[in-house]
Amino acid sequence: MVNQDKSLEPTAGAPRECLDAAIASSADIKRWLRIVVVISMLFFLKAAAFAWLVTPLWAIPDEAGHYSYIEDLASGHYPVLGKATMGSDTARSWLGSGVSPRLNWIAQHPPLYYALDAPVVITARALGMNFGQQVRSARLLTAAFGALTLVGLALLVARAAKSLELGLAAAIFTAATPMFLHLSSGVTHDTLLACACAWAVERFFAWQGLRNRARLYTCAGFLAAACITKITALTLAVPLVAIIGVQLISSSEKWNVRLLDVAMVGLLTFLPVAIWMIHNIFVFGNPLVDARILQHTNPRVHIGPWEFATSKPFWQQTLINYVGMIGWSAGGALKIFEITGLPLRTFTAAIFLSSLMCIFSLAGKRFVDYGLLAFCTCLLITMFVFATQDQERTTAISCAVFAVAVLSACGYGIVRTLKSDSQLFALLFASLVVLFFSFLYFFRLWHGYDGVLRATQGRYVYPVLGLITLMMAWPWRMLRVERVGLVFAVFSMVLCDYFYLAQVFKFYDLNY
Amino acid sequence: MRMIAFLYVLCCLWLWYPIKVYTPVLKTERVDPRPAGEITSRFDIDEVVKGKSGSILPVKGVLCVGLRFATFRRGNAGEFEVGLQQGNETRGWSVDSDALDDNEFRYFCPGPSFNLMAPFALSVKGRDGTPGKSPTVWLTSDSSLGRANIGGHENTRGLELVVARERRRNPLELIVRDHGAFLVGSLCTLFMGLLSLLWMRRPTV
Numbered sequence: 001m002v003n004q005d006k007s008l009e010p011t012a013g014a015p016r017e018c019l020d021a022a023i024a025s026s027a028d029i030k031r032w033l034r035i036v037v038v039i040s041m042l043f044f045l046k047a048a049a050f051a052w053l054v055t056p057l058w059a060i061p062d063e064a065g066h067y068s069y070i071e072d073l074a075s076g077h078y079p080v081l082g083k084a085t086m087g088s089d090t091a092r093s094w095l096g097s098g099v100s101p102r103l104n105w106i107a108q109h110p111p112l113y114y115a116l117d118a119p120v121v122i123t124a125r126a127l128g129m130n131f132g133q134q135v136r137s138a139r140l141l142t143a144a145f146g147a148l149t150l151v152g153l154a155l156l157v158a159r160a161a162k163s164l165e166l167g168l169a170a171a172i173f174t175a176a177t178p179m180f181l182h183l184s185s186g187v188t189h190d191t192l193l194a195c196a197c198a199w200a201v202e203r204f205f206a207w208q209g210l211r212n213r214a215r216l217y218t219c220a221g222f223l224a225a226a227c228i229t230k231i232t233a234l235t236l237a238v239p240l241v242a243i244i245g246v247q248l249i250s251s252s253e254k255w256n257v258r259l260l261d262v263a264m265v266g267l268l269t270f271l272p273v274a275i276w277m278i279h280n281i282f283v284f285g286n287p288l289v290d291a292r293i294l295q296h297t298n299p300r301v302h303i304g305p306w307e308f309a310t311s312k313p314f315w316q317q318t319l320i321n322y323v324g325m326i327g328w329s330a331g332g333a334l335k336i337f338e339i340t341g342l343p344l345r346t347f348t349a350a351i352f353l354s355s356l357m358c359i360f361s362l363a364g365k366r367f368v369d370y371g372l373l374a375f376c377t378c379l380l381i382t383m384f385v386f387a388t389q390d391q392e393r394t395t396a397i398s399c400a401v402f403a404v405a406v407l408s409a410c411g412y413g414i415v416r417t418l419k420s421d422s423q424l425f426a427l428l429f430a431s432l433v434v435l436f437f438s439f440l441y442f443f444r445l446w447h448g449y450d451g452v453l454r455a456t457q458g459r460y461v462y463p464v465l466g467l468i469t470l471m472m473a474w475p476w477r478m479l480r481v482e483r484v485g486l487v488f489a490v491f492s493m494v495l496c497d498y499f500y501l502a503q504v505f506k507f508y509d510l511n512y
Numbered sequence: 513m514r515m516i517a518f519l520y521v522l523c524c525l526w527l528w529y530p531i532k533v534y535t536p537v538l539k540t541e542r543v544d545p546r547p548a549g550e551i552t553s554r555f556d557i558d559e560v561v562k563g564k565s566g567s568i569l570p571v572k573g574v575l576c577v578g579l580r581f582a583t584f585r586r587g588n589a590g591e592f593e594v595g596l597q598q599g600n601e602t603r604g605w606s607v608d609s610d611a612l613d614d615n616e617f618r619y620f621c622p623g624p625s626f627n628l629m630a631p632f633a634l635s636v637k638g639r640d641g642t643p644g645k646s647p648t649v650w651l652t653s654d655s656s657l658g659r660a661n662i663g664g665h666e667n668t669r670g671l672e673l674v675v676a677r678e679r680r681r682n683p684l685e686l687i688v689r690d691h692g693a694f695l696v697g698s699l700c701t702l703f704m705g706l707l708s709l710l711w712m713r714r715p716t717v
C-alpha cells in the first residue's frame with residue numbers, strides 16, 4: 001500500500017499511530033492524549049457512581065430485557081426470540097412478586113455486548129453479591145464503553161477536523177449530554193455500539209492519512225463489533241466498507257492485492273453478523289427478525305412520505321430524546337420524562353449554532369475569512385431565535401437547519417470533490433453517511449407507522465454519532481473558534497449536573 | 513483562561529445553592545396519564561381530594577399541593593386560576609400559562625392551616641386561554657385520591673397531584689445524596705472542565 005498523503009504522515013517522535021503530526025507537535029499530542037484519557041477516566045468514575053448509586057434498577061430503556069439476556073448467557077444458554085423469557089429474579093424485581101416472567105424481546109439483538117458482560121455477572125455472583133449488586137456490576141461495563149467512546153470521538157474529531165481543541169470539545173460535549181451519561185449508567189448495548197462505531201470511523205480516517213493494513217483491518221474489526229452488537233450498525237458499515245472498497249480498487253496496487261484487501265475487509269466486517277443472520281434464517285426464516293413477532297401489531301396507516309415528514313414531529317422527538325429521555329419502567333409501567341427547559345434549549349442551541357455555522361461556512365469563503373466576526377453573527381442569530389421562539393419551534397427549527405447543513409455539505413462536498421479538491425472529504429463523507437442513515441431512519445418510521453409515532457429515541461443515531469459530532473465540530477475549525485467551542489462544551493457539563501439536580505432526582509424520588 | 517476557569521468553578525458551586533425542594537407525603541401514581549384538555553377560557557376541572565388516611569404524621573415545614581401541567585412544548589398565553597378549598601378556607605392562585613414547565617409539577621402552598629389528613633377540593637378554571645395557546649393538566653388512572661369532574665361530568669381518572677413538604681435544600685444533603693454519588697459526579701465534572709480549560713493555556717502551535 002502506498003501512503004498517498006505525505007503531509008499527514010506521523011513524524012518519528014509522534015505517539016505511534018495516534019494522531020498526525022500535521023495537527024500539532026509531538027509533545028502537544030502526548031499531553032493532549034493524557035488529558036483525553038484522564039477525562040474519559042473521570043467520566044467512567046462519574047458514570048460508575050451513577051450506575052451503582054443513582055440510577056434506579058430498570059430506569060434505562062429495556063434494561064430488564066438486556067440484563068435477562070446477559071443472565072441467559074452467564075448460565076450457558078443462548079436466548080432465542082420467542083422462547084427466551086426474563087430471568088425470574090429480574091421479573092420479580094421489575095414487575096413484583098407473583099408475576100410470571102415475560103418473553104424477552106431483547107433476544108432480537110446480536111450477542112456481543114451480552115457475551116462481554118456475562119463474565120462480569122458471573123464474577124459478581126462468585127463474589128456473593130446480591131441481585132441488585134449483580135445488575136449494577138453489569139452496568140459498569142457499559143460505563144467503561146461510554147468512557148472509551150469519548151476517547152474514540154476525541155481522536156476522530158481531532159484527526160478529521162485537524163484540531164486538538166475540537167477533539168477534546170467533542171468528547172466533553174458528548175460526556176455532558178444527559179442521555180449519554182444516563183445510558184452509560186445502565187445495562188444497555190448502546191454505549192458499546194457508539195464506541196465501536198466511533199472507533200471504526202476514527203480508524204477509517206487514520207487509514208486515509210497512512211494507508212497501512214493494520215489501520216484498515218482494525219477499522220473493519222470495529223465495524224464487525226458494532227454490527228454484532230446491534231444490527232443498526234449496518235447503516236454505517238455498508239457505506240464505510242463501500243467507500244473503502246472504492247478507494248482500494250482505485251489504488252495503484254497490483255489487482256490481486258487490491259482484491260484480497262477488499263475481500264478481507266468485507267469478510268472481517270460482515271462475517272460475524274452474517275453468521276448471526278444465517279442463524280436467524282434457520283430459526284425464523286428471516287435474517288432481520290425483530291420483537292414485532294412477539295406481539296400483535298396494528299395495521300399500517302397509509303400516509304404519504306411527504307405528509308408524514310411534514311406532519312409528524314419525529315425529528316424533533318428524536319432530537320429531544322437524544323439530549324435526554326430519563327427513566328423507563330417501574331413495576332412494569334412506563335415512567336419516562338423528557339428533558340425540558342434550559343438544559344434542552346442549550347443543547348438544542350448548540351446543534352442549531354453549529355449547523356448554521358456549517359451552512360454559512362460552505363456558502364462563501366469570505367464568510368470564513370471573517371472568523372470570529374462570522375461566529376458572533378451566527379451566535380447572535382441563535383440567541384435571537386432561542387429568545388423569541390418556544391421550545392416546540394426551536395427544536396423544529398434546529399432539526400430543519402441541521403437538515404439543510406447536511407444537504408449543503410453533501411452538495412458542496414460533491415462539487416468540490418468533482419473539482420479534485422479533497423479538503424472537504426471528511427465533511428462530505430460524514431454528511432453522506434448521515435444522510436443515508438437519516439433516509440433509512442425515516443423510511444423505517446414511515447413504513448412502520450400505525451397511527452402512533454414509535455421508536456423515536458435519540459440513541460438510535462449512535463451508529464453515526466461520531467460522524468454527526470464531526471459535522472458539528474467542523475465549522476468551529478473553519479471559523480477558527482475552536483477554543484470557544486471547547487469552553488462551551490466545558491460549561492455544558494455544569495448544565496448536565498444541573499439537569500440531574502433540577503429534574504432527574506425529582507423524577508426518581510417521585511417515581512422509583 | 514484563568515478567568516474562565518474561575519467562572520467555571522463558580523458555576524459548579526452555583527449548583528449547590530440551597531434551592532426549594534419538595535418531598536412528597538401524599539401522591540397519585542402516574543398510571544396511563546392523559547391530558548385533561550387545553551385550559552382555555554371555558555375549561556373547568558375540579559376534584560375532591562381525600563386526605564391522607566391512617567395515623568397522623570408529624571410533617572415539618574410547609575405543605576404544598578402540586579399539579580402536573582403540560583405545555584405541549586410551546587409558548588402559551590393567558591392565565592388561569594387554581595383554587596383550593598378546605599373547610600371554610602379558600603385559597604386561589606393566578607397562573608401565567610407561559611411560565612409553566614412542560615410535564616413538571618407546579619406547587620401551590622395554602623399556608624400553615626392546611627391539614628393533610630382532611631379532604632380538600634382542588635379546581636383549575638380557565639380565564640382567557642385560547643385553543644392552541646393554552647397548557648393542560650394531567651389526569652391519571654390512579655383515582656385513589658379522588659376522581660376529577662371536567663365541565664361538571666365525573667371522569668374515571670383523577671388529577672395527577674402530589675402533596676409535598678416544601679423546604680430549602682441543605683447543601684450538605686447533596687453531599688450524602690445517593691451515598692455521595694452526586695458529590696463524586698460533581699467533582700468529576702469540576703476536574704474534567706478544569707483540566708480542559710487549563711490545558712488550553714498552552715500557546716497555540
